[in-house]
Amino acid sequence: MAQYGFYFDNTRCTGCRTCTMACKDYKDLDQKHAFRNVCDYEGGELTVGDDGTVVSGVYMYHVSSACNHCDNPACVAACPAGAVVKDEETGLVYINPEVCGGAGTCVEACPYGVPVFFEETQKASKCDGCRDRVAAGLKPVCVGSCPLRALEFDEIETLRSAHPDAVDSIAPLPAGDATGPNLLILASPAAADASDGAVTNTKQLAGEEAWA
Ligand code: SF4
Ligand code: SF4
Structure with missing residues (x-):
């Protein structure tokens, strides 16, 4: 079995x-729901020295x-109907509507807050790694859309070999040991040291404010 994952x-x-x-467009999602989220994380403080100099930290x-298409997906274990499936060929995790x-x-159950519940249909759904595109030899829509080429998608061992300095978590994501996420991250200097920050676009992430 292959195991696909994301690099960020x-x-x-x-x-x-x-x-x-791009994901919302491809998955035909409404304004407030998203399967790929972007959070803004801010922290640090300004300090004023004895001479009045302001130093920015x-x-x-x-x-x-x-979705990180985890090795031990909590979503799969939590579903009483058996609707959340880890595909045997790709390792991608999807919800059968x-x-x-x-x-x-x-x-x-998901420590990453990935599955989305839709009141209209009374069903959950989430990122499925664009499994239809992957089956056709294509990358997920989000990967191709990024103007900064900040996203990659491939077999996780291929990504691990290409990015030996990557880690599996940065704030505010949970520690990477709970569910075995197939996620690799190249941490910025700020992220490598971050400990006191907070997410500032919480309304968007909670679906209380439109993404666009
Ligand atoms: S990130 Fe969450 S939804 Fe995705 S496979 Fe892991 S536990 Fe399931
Ligand atoms: S730079 Fe790329 S990964 Fe970051 S928000 Fe834009 S599209 Fe997404």
Whole structure:
């Protein structure tokens, strides 16, 4: 079995949201729902020295993330209907809409907050790695859309070989050991040191504010 995953170059990402919008367009999502999210993370402080000099220690960076098609997907284990499936050929995790009974337990179980519950249909859905495109030999839509080439998608071992300095988590993502995410990140200097920051576009991420 192959195992596909994503690589995200945090040093390149400008937070432009093109990946989010390309995915929303391809998946025909409404204004407030998204399968690939971009969070803005800010922290640090300004300090004033004895001589009145202001020194900036503030930072900001962006994290583009979608489903990590985990080795141990909490969403799969949590679904009472067996609607969340890890594909044996690709390792991609998807939700079968014909089987989903609307329990919403996958939404609660995923530490990355990936599955989205749709009130209109009373079903959950999420990033499936554009499995239809992958089957046709194409990359996921988000990858091709990024103007900064900050996203890559391939077999995870191929990505690991190409990016030996990548890590599996930066703030505010959870630690990478819970579900075995197939995600690699090249951390920016700010992200490598970040500890006191906060997400500042929480309304967008919560679906309370439109992405565009
Ligand atoms: S990131 Fe969340 S939704 Fe995706 S496979 Fe892992 S646990 Fe499931
Ligand atoms: S399209 Fe690329 S640069 Fe823009 S937010 Fe997404 S990953 Fe970052």
